[in-house]
Amino acid sequence: MFYNPARTRPLPEVDQSLIWSTLLLLAFGFVMVYSASLAIAEMDKGTGFRGGYFMLRHGIYLALALGAGFVIFRIPMNVWQQLAPYLFIAGAVSLMLVLIPGIGREVNGSRRWFSLGFATVQPSEFMKLFCVLYAADYTVRKAAFMSSFKRGFLPMLTVMLVVGALLLREPDFGALVVITSIAMTIIFLGGMNWRLFAGLIVFLVLGFIALIVSSPYRMQRVLGFMDPWSDPYGKGYQLSHALIAFGRGEWFGVGLGASVEKLFYLPEAHTDFLLAVIAEELGFVGVLVVIILFALLVLRAFIVGRQAATLERYFSSLVAQGIGVWLAVQAVINMGVNMGLLPTKGLTLPLLSFGGSALVANCLAITLLLRIDCENRHLMRGGSL
Secondary structure (H helix, E strand, O other): OOOOHHHOOOOOOOOHHHHHHHHHHHHHHHHHHHHHHHHHHHHHOOOOOHHHHHHHHHHHHHHHHHHHHHHHOOOOHHHHHHHHHHHHHHHHHHHHHOOOEOOEEEEOOEEEEEEOOOOEEOHHHHHHHHHHHHHHHHHHHOHHHOOOHHHHHHHHHHHHHHHHHHHHHOOOHHHHHHHHHHHHHHHHHOOOOHHHHHHHHHHHHHHHHHHHHHOHHHHHHHHHHHOHHHOOOOOOHHHHHHHHHHHHHOOOOOOOOOOOOOOOOOOOOOOOOHHHHHHHHHHHHHHHHHHHHHHHHHHHHHHHHHHHHHOOOHHHHHHHHHHHHHHHHHHHHHHHHHHOOOOOOOOOOOOOOOOHHHHHHHHHHHHHHHHHHHHHHHHHOOOOO
């Protein structure tokens, strides 16, 4: 039976560390998006808002995300478990629709967005959340068969291969890596046989290598990553300017708003390479603050998940830990790309970078974390759900 607002019981206080780490990241991102996008907004957007164009849009997305979060928070986790398969199917259908010319919008050779006129929606961002819910629900339902290849692992693998094929058609290799990491971690935590898991890792590594070798543009990114200075105006352009930004920032940065690299040198300064702007303007200290806040957020996600498991709330436990993996993997990849530790990949920094779909999906994920924590506290105080 689905959610009835009239039956909602009052819940205890929420986790303050989760709330404050999230709010600080959102506020920090709002300020840095404005700083990083100021030059490009002045040049490209002929609006009355001029330099504040991206800041205004980011603020609208942020308001929508927080508003949706307040609504979503009222929905119990048992309802999310019932909805999980349907949300996953809806997400898969949206990944199909976005590939159809006239429905999906193509930008820079990638077809990843729906255009709503006043905004664009990227289905792959919401698919990350739907994957967390579906993988958790599947693992709980198939708990007795998770050590079986045929009955436990194979159905999940088949479904994820279909989703992976759709993401590669866009193409969105970054989302594929994140979603694969989420699904793998959840089924492993849910009791998957370690031999199957080890074989899966080998299979995925070989598969990702094959995808890179078979794609010229992905191969160019890897070559640019290995030695960006060999072709600083070509395949190494993005990474070389990101490294320059980090070098200029030193310990305390050149000052908020004083970045040079954001002045049309560093591509996607307000999205994929926002951390490089943070490093240049606020230095090592600014980057360290971001890393600490993400570490706190991810740590709390796993603690909340462990508490739910102790209370035998296995779906909620896997959802919480899946969200922690999602935020950790995407943040690490983005930071690694910005620092030159990983090949260039189009993934935003969660909760900070400009991008409406990503911001809304991230905030909804944090809302589910808060809901799980609240239900945990309610049960530990002797209440019932």
